[in-house]
Amino acid sequence: MxxxxxxxxxxxxxxxxxxxxxxxxxxxxxxxxxxxxxxxxxxxxxxxxxxxxxxxxxxxxxxxxxxxxxxxxxxxxxxxxxxxxxxxxxxxxxxxxASAPKRMIILASRSDHCLLELLWRHRRGELAAEIPLVISNHRDVQAGVEFFGIPFVHVPSGGEDKSASEAEILELVRGRADLVVLARYMQVLSEDFLRAIGAPVINIHHSFLPAFVGAGPYRKAWERGVKLIGATAHYVTPELDAGPIIEQDVARVDHTYGPKDLQKRGAYVERAVLSRAVQAHLEDRVVSRDGRTVVFE
Structure with missing residues (x-):
């Protein structure tokens, strides 16, 4: 809108x-x-x-x-x-x-479907934002990012202790972002990082929260024999996958789907849900209070 x-x-x-x-x-x-x-x-x-x-x-x-x-x-x-x-x-x-595009920095890992969806929509003018850079803990997505003319920075995750990588990311992001988007950035951000970053953070989780919180949701969904899989875009808080929900959607599956089939099916839902959530935030259509959101059309 x-x-x-x-x-x-x-x-x-x-x-x-x-x-x-x-x-x-x-x-x-x-x-x-x-x-x-x-x-x-x-x-x-x-x-x-x-x-x-x-x-x-x-x-x-x-x-x-x-x-x-x-x-x-x-x-x-x-x-x-x-x-x-x-x-x-x-x-x-x-x-x-409304005339000043928000500055949006994207964090990604190896999976590129959500990241490339955002970059494609941005190039088409559907996301009113500036993207100063994309940060990833792997180089797998570098060529795709540079194809869109966006600067790419590689910041390795650094094993169990993430403090050094988080400090490096903070130096890159602080003062340059009005929004940070986790486009399947498969790292848990510390409370200190979230407090210091100075911008809201949106994450895409590959399940219909509050079901299947944390890692491996497609395998968990397969083990439960679900008939619907989904994705949830939410603001990030210190509690894992528990921030205010912005956007959700589902896709129907059946007993013939294995965990990898669910993952392939879910990728379509993930990228649509994340891009809609990001667009709503950029257009100031999301009002968040007391752990819940209202998203105006």
Whole structure:
């Protein structure tokens, strides 16, 4: 999804989440209008289902795409109005510039299907991002990356102790990425690394989480005799394969499939799921709060 911007206008996206407040959408749209912003898209969700036991009440999620004629003065006025409106209500909100592509660094290993899908979609203009480089702990994907004209850096994983390789990756990534994507990067990232990287990290897991967490999910699925296999794209947190889910999909299989057949079938699902999740994040359509996400169309 994208909102077409006429020449001379700055386009921005607002994401809001927090406790439900009656009249929130009207108040936010009114605050934008009062500061001269032209709202071109407005979406809100307040789930009707009961809140979890550990939550005080329902959570509202809101996304607005708006334009201002003079961003240098108009956006600060919008921000001030939102501070006054939302900060005392326990709301979390961000504004991003839709005209500035996010910087996306990709980490990969030997498997190239998810990586090449992202690079192909990027070349076609489907992913509004800059890709400063691709980092891999193996050289298997180097030729494919360089074919797309993207710089490639090889950083070996370094055996059991990953601290040296993580430190090298941090030096390459820090300050150069608004998003890091693990395109089948088959390494578990440490909590220290995730805290220091300074950007959200999206991973693709080759199962329909929360089923078959960790390594070898296709073999685990085969051992259970599943009739559906899937893939899950999620934000990375210190807990393995437990971060907020962005996108999922499945494919039907049957008793004739062995573990390798499941893996081949699943590769199609993995690359589609990851690319959709990345696109949603780049277009500021994902609102994450309390371990769950809402993804606006």
């Amino acid at each position: 994208s909102e077409t911007r006429p020449p001379g206008l700055g386009e921005f996206r607002l994401l809001v989440s927090g406790p439900e407040h009656p009249g929130l959408s009207a108040a936010v749209s009114g605050a934008l209008a009062e500061q001269g912003a032209d709202v071109v898209r407005f979406d809100q969700l307040t789930p009707a289902a009961p809140a979890p036991a550990d939550h005080a009440g329902p959570t509202s999620y809101l996304r607005a795409a708006f334009r201002v004629e003079e961003p240098g003065t108009g956006v600060p006025l919008v921000e001030q109005a939102l501070h006054e409106l939302l900060d005392g209500k326990g709301m979390t909100w961000t504004i991003s510039d």
